[in-house]
Every structure is written in structure tokens, then in C-alpha cells.
Amino acid sequence: MKKILLVCSIALTAISTTFGQAKKPTIMVVPSDNWCIKNGYFMEFDNQGTTIKIPDYKKALQEDSDVLLVISAINNMMTERGFPLKNLESVLKTLESDAAEDNMMTSKDSGSDIEETPMDKLKKVAKADIIMQLTWTVNTTGPKKSVTFILQGLDAYTDKQIAGAQGTGAPSFTAETPVLLQEAVTAHIDNFNASLQTHFEDMFENGREVIVKIQKWSDSEFDLESEVNGDELSYVIEDWMAANTVKNRFSVLDVTENMMTFEQVRMPLYNAQGRALDTRGFARELSKYLAGLGVPNKVVVKGLGRATIILGGK
Amino acid sequence: MMKQISLFSTLMLFFVFTSTAQINKQKKADKDTENWRYEIECVGIGKPGTKVIKVWSYSKKATIAINQAKKNAVHGIIFQGYAGGAQGCTNQKPLTNDPALEQQKAEFFEDFFKNEGKYMKFVSTSGDGTPTTMKVGKEYKIGVVVTVMVDLLRKDLEDAGIIKGLSSGF
Numbered sequence: 001m002k003k004i005l006l007v008c009s010i011a012l013t014a015i016s017t018t019f020g021q022a023k024k025p026t027i028m029v030v031p032s033d034n035w036c037i038k039n040g041y042f043m044e045f046d047n048q049g050t051t052i053k054i055p056d057y058k059k060a061l062q063e064d065s066d067v068l069l070v071i072s073a074i075n076n077m078m079t080e081r082g083f084p085l086k087n088l089e090s091v092l093k094t095l096e097s098d099a100a101e102d103n104m105m106t107s108k109d110s111g112s113d114i115e116e117t118p119m120d121k122l123k124k125v126a127k128a129d130i131i132m133q134l135t136w137t138v139n140t141t142g143p144k145k146s147v148t149f150i151l152q153g154l155d156a157y158t159d160k161q162i163a164g165a166q167g168t169g170a171p172s173f174t175a176e177t178p179v180l181l182q183e184a185v186t187a188h189i190d191n192f193n194a195s196l197q198t199h200f201e202d203m204f205e206n207g208r209e210v211i212v213k214i215q216k217w218s219d220s221e222f223d224l225e226s227e228v229n230g231d232e233l234s235y236v237i238e239d240w241m242a243a244n245t246v247k248n249r250f251s252v253l254d255v256t257e258n259m260m261t262f263e264q265v266r267m268p269l270y271n272a273q274g275r276a277l278d279t280r281g282f283a284r285e286l287s288k289y290l291a292g293l294g295v296p297n298k299v300v301v302k303g304l305g306r307a308t309i310i311l312g313g314k
Numbered sequence: 315m316m317k318q319i320s321l322f323s324t325l326m327l328f329f330v331f332t333s334t335a336q337i338n339k340q341k342k343a344d345k346d347t348e349n350w351r352y353e354i355e356c357v358g359i360g361k362p363g364t365k366v367i368k369v370w371s372y373s374k375k376a377t378i379a380i381n382q383a384k385k386n387a388v389h390g391i392i393f394q395g396y397a398g399g400a401q402g403c404t405n406q407k408p409l410t411n412d413p414a415l416e417q418q419k420a421e422f423f424e425d426f427f428k429n430e431g432k433y434m435k436f437v438s439t440s441g442d443g444t445p446t447t448m449k450v451g452k453e454y455k456i457g458v459v460v461t462v463m464v465d466l467l468r469k470d471l472e473d474a475g476i477i478k479g480l481s482s483g484f
Contacts (some may be wrong), residue, residue, distance in 0.1 A: 024484035077362065080465060080480045131413045145404075169359075171401030187404045190464070194407040197480055204483055 022204070022269040025304055027078070028086040028128035029071045032135040032150075036060055049241075057126070061089045069178050070134060073185040074151075078270050081193060091126045099124065100269045114263065127305045129156055132192075144171040149184035153194050153199075157279075157305025158263070174241035188277050207246030207266035210279045212286070213308040214260040220312020223257040229293050232262055240289055241265065244282075283307035342431070343373050343382040347427070352386040354396040356403035363465035365406065366440055367396065368457050376454045383458035390434040391462050392471070398452050399416050409468055419476055441467040 036042050036055035041064070045052045051085040060067050071088060078085050102114045125187075146169050155165030165188035169180055202211070214237060217221055224234040231239075234255050241262060242248045249266040267282040280301040287299045287309055301307045327358060344353050346352065360366040369387045372378035390396065395408040416423055416426040437460050446457035471480040 021484055024481065028382060072322065073362075080363070080481075081480050165404070167398070167404045168402075170400065182362075183359050187402060189360050190406060191407060194411075197478070198411065200480070200483070201478070 021276060022208075023278045023304055025082065026086050026163070027130045027132060027153075028091065028126070029132040029134055030057065030087055030088055030126075031055070031067050032059055032133045032152075035067075035135045039064065047090060048084075057088060058092055060094070064180060065078065066178060067134075070136070070181050070185060072184055074134075074189065075186070076131065078193075079190045083242065085132070086128050095124060126231070127156060127303065130154065130162065130196075131156055131233055133293050136184065139168070139171075141171065141296055143173050145172040145173075145175070145177065147177070147180040148185045149181075151188055153196055154276070155164050155209070155305065157211055157303060162199040163192050165189070165192040166194070173243055179181060188229055204269065206249065207268050208279075208305070210265050210267050210305045210307070212241075212262040212265050212279070212283060213306075214262075214310055216258055216311050217312035224255065224260055224311075225257045228295060233295065237286070237290075240286055242284065244268075246262035278304050279307040317408055323349050324391060331419050342379060343371070344385075344427070346372060347382065347389050351392065352382075352390065352476045354387065354390040354394065356396055356399050356401070356406070357459055358401040358403065360461055363463065365391065365462045366459065367391075367462065367463050368446075368459045370455055370457045372450070372453050372455055374443075374453050375448050376400075376456055379454050379456035380458055383456070384437040384439070385433060385462045387429055387437050388467065389427065391467065392462060409464075409471065415476070422474065424477060434469075435471070437461070 010233045031041075032054075033042075036057070037053055041056045041060035042053045043056050059061045068212065071164075075085050075087060102116070102226075105114050105187070106112065133154055135152075135275065137148045138183050139146045139148060148166075148168040150166040151164065152161050154160070155162050167184075167188065169184050169187065172180065183262075185214075188193045201257040214234075221232060222228070224232070224237075226233050228236050237260065238252065241250050246266040248266050249264065250262050251264045253261040253263045257263075267277065267279065268276060270280070271277045271281060271285070279299075280299065283299045283301065287297050290297050290309070295311055296313045300310065302308075351372060355368050355370075356365070357368050358366045367387060367390075369383040369390065371382045371386050373382065373426040382458040390408075391406075392409045397405045413419075440459045440461040448455040448457075468477070471477045472482075
């Protein structure tokens with residue numbers, strides 16, 4: 001009898017831990033483009049006659065101690081709140097070592113190397129579901145110094161600012177910049193976390209906000225104006241969205257015969273079986289529905305929050 | 315003998331009267347806390363995880379207002395928050411954004427805020443501890459600088475299931 005009870009309790013715990021929790025978004029602190037460019041940590045490219053500046057995070061982390069201090073302070077405080085963050089420096093190092101390993105790796109049997117499409121290469125960048133973008137300026141008035149500090153929480157997929165905190169600290173005659181920065185983090189992190197918490201609570205109540213795009217291969221026999229199941233395919237997809245989003249919440253940004261973009265799609269956090277759902281799982285349901293109607297398709301995802309369904313085949 | 319009895323009775327009556335008055339004043343102070351009759355202002359950025367604030371409390375008896383300051387400080391941090399100000403102070407949101415929480419968890423908070431209750435664990439007087447005293451009508455308005463251990467307080471309320479943590483549900 002005891003054994004049965006023990007097995008039951010272990011099974012229940014396993015079920016509750018597997019199915020009871022939503023997919024946790026990853027967060028990473030990144031210095032803003034503005035800060036990187038102002039402080040000389042950027043790379044320049046000539047893009048068909050236009051000079052493009054992109055931030056050089058590696059250089060910033062190697063050469064600027066202040067940025068390390070601020071990232072470390074924020075990481076510490078978030079860990080104390082039970083939400084450890086991805087560390088930018090570690091992510092960059094992992095990407096480098098992964099790339100080196102992939103280059104060297106060959107099959108023992110055939111000697112072939114790792115297959116990688118241009119799309120796979122493009123996806124190998126430092127990313128997180130939520131970016132904590134950091135900007136600060138040291139203001140100097142005579143002998144007095146103060147720090148203006150901006151912390152923005154950006155959803156990497158919907159491009160929305162979901163949390164933020166900003167302000168200018170008290171001017172000081174004596175304090176060093178690192179001390180002022182540490183003080184700024186202490187002053188602002190609670191407000192940032194309060195708005196992040198509001199975002200999470202909204203997500204639990206109204207579903208995760210994601211973007212779903214529909215596109216077609218150029219040789220596809222279906223486009224979004226094709227008649228499927230007695231209606232135009234775009235309306236068939238829209239009806240599915242209405243039936244499967246939380247409180248029917250989504251908006252159609254663009255529709256042509258070749259593409260359709262759904263924004264502010266509030267997908268449920270769990271599927272019918274109670275398993276945590278991400279955009280891939282959500283898009284897969286739509287993909288299976290379309291396949292059932294005889295429309296072959298392929299699902300391409302980007303993290304927790306963006307998916308594209310391409311009509312016409314895999 | 316008669317004189318001794320009447321002296322004893324007078325002393326007893328005086329004692330009962332003064333202690334009842336003291337209890338009533340304390341009850342009034344607790345009622346003021348529940349009714350948000352206190353003010354909080356930020357006086358500086360403390361160490362990470364703490365907030366240094368000045369709490370203004372009201373009472374006809376100065377000592378009660380001073381003692382009530384700690385209770386008001388913790389109450390304010392949980393339910394009210396405060397506006398920013400000088401010394402680099404930023405506005406602080408309350409630990410809960412649910413306006414009905416105090417009523418929903420009345421039993422918990424009654425115990426938490428009882429005299430010498432658990433709230434004492436999260437607050438201490440700061441600086442030299444000298445209160446600022448003002449006479450407003452028949453009452454004293456007393457300002458005391460205190461430090462609230464906000465991170466510990468939040469963690470305690472999260473563990474007790476009173477407020478949600480940042481990673482709740484994930």
C-alpha cells in the first residue's frame with residue numbers, strides 16, 4: 001500500500017512539474033546601440049553605399065569595466081528574485097566555441113562535415129526572448145557628476161517595450177562613476193521588475209503575445225486566395241485564429257495573396273492536454289489543421305514568440 | 315486602614331485608566347495605519363535590497379507615533395509605495411498591485427502587523443534615530459527615518475503565498 005502511495009505521489013509531482021508550468025522566457029542584459037556607438041564599440045559595414053554601424057558587444061565587454069559591473073549587478077539582483085538571466089559574455093563565448101567545434105567536426109564513417117544552411121548560420125546570434133537594453137550617460141556639471149540611467153525590457157519578437165525604468169541620480173562631488181552606476185541599478189531595478197511582473201501577470205491572464213506569419217513558396221499551388229473548404233484560405237486561417245486564441249484576441253496586419261501577418265496574437269500558455277505551449281506548438285496546430293485540409297506547409301520558428309507557416313510544401 | 319484602602323483603590327483606578335488610555339491610543343494608531351493615515355518620503359538610496367524612508371505618523375502621544383513608524387513603513391512598502399524625490403530617489407511601486415489584498419488576506423496581515431509582530435523583522439530605525447516632531451492641532455506629527463529590508467520582506471511574502479514572485483507560474 002505504501003509503495004502504491006509513493007508511486008502515485010511521484011507520478012503526481014512529475015505531472016505537476018511537467019504540465020503545470022508555462023515556458024519561461026529567457027532574459028539577457030545588452031548595452032544599447034546608442035551606448036555602444038557613443039563609446040566607440042561598433043563595427044562599420046558598407047551596405048550598397050550606405051554605411052551601417054552595428055554594436056560590437058565583444059569589444060565593449062573586453063574593454064569597458066563599467067558595462068561588466070552594471071550587467072553583473074543586474075544579473076545578481078535578478079538571480080536573487082528567482083529569475084537568473086542569460087549572461088551576454090558567456091553567450092558570445094559559447095557561440096564562438098560552438099562555431100569552432102562545428103567547423104572541426106566530421107563524421108567517423110563518411111568524413112562528411114556538419115550540414116548548415118545559410119539560414120542556420122543567420123540564426124547563430126546571441127538572442128533571448130526578452131532583451132534588457134541598457135543605456136547610461138555620465139553628466140558632468142563643474143565638479144559634480146550624476147548618472148542618467150535607462151533600462152528597457154524589449155520583447156524580442158513583438159518589438160514591444162514591456163518594462164522600463166529610467167531616471168537621473170543625485171549629483172555627487174566625490175563618488176566615482178562605478179559607485180553612481182551601482183546606485184542607479186539599485187534605484188531602478190525594483191521598478192523595472194514591477195513592470196515586468198505586470199507583463200507576466202497579463203500574459204498568464206490573456207495569453208502570450210506572439211506574431212504568426214503566413215507565406216508561400218513561389219511554386220506552391222495554393223495562395224491565400226485559393227478556395228479551401230468552401231472559403232478563401234485567408235478567411236479559413238483567420239477563423240482558426242479566432243477559435244484558438246485567448247478571448248479571440250489577434251489582429252491582421254497585412255493580407256495579400258502571397259502573405260498574411262497576424263500581430264498581437266494571444267496564444268494560450270497550455271494546449272488541450274495541459275502541456276506548456278510555445279509558438280512552435282501553436283503554429284504546429286494550425287499547420288496540422290491546414291494539412292488536414294490538403295494544404296501542405298512548413299513551420300519555421302523564431303524563439304518563443306514568432307512563427308512562420310510557408311504554404312506549398314516542406 | 316480605610317485610608318489605605320482608598321489610596322490603593324485610587325492607585326488601581328489610575329493605573330486602569332492610564333493603561334486603557336494607552337491601549338486606546340495604540341488602537342487608534344493601528345486604525346490610522348489601516349486607513350493610510352501616514353506619509354512616506356524617500357530620503358536616499360540604501361544598500362541593495364533595502365529602502366531608506368522617512369515615515370510621518372500621527373498620535374496624541376509622541377511615543378506611540380514613534381513606535382508606529384516601523385509598522386507604517388512596512389505597511390506603506392507593501393501597499394502604497396512612494397513618490398520619488400531628492401537624493402536620486404525614484405518612485406517606488408508597492409509590493410502588491412492588488413488593491414484588495416489586505417482584505418483578502420486579512421488574517422495573515424492581522425497577525426503580521428500585531429504589536430511586536432513579524433513586520434519588526436524587516437525594519438530598523440536609521441541614522442541617529444532622532445525623530446522630527448511637529449504639533450498639528452491636538453496631535454503630534456512625528457517623522458522617523460527607517461530602513462526597510464524590502465528584498466527580505468518580498469521573499470517572505472512570496473514564500474507565504476501572499477504575493478506572486480517574478481518566476482511564479484514558470
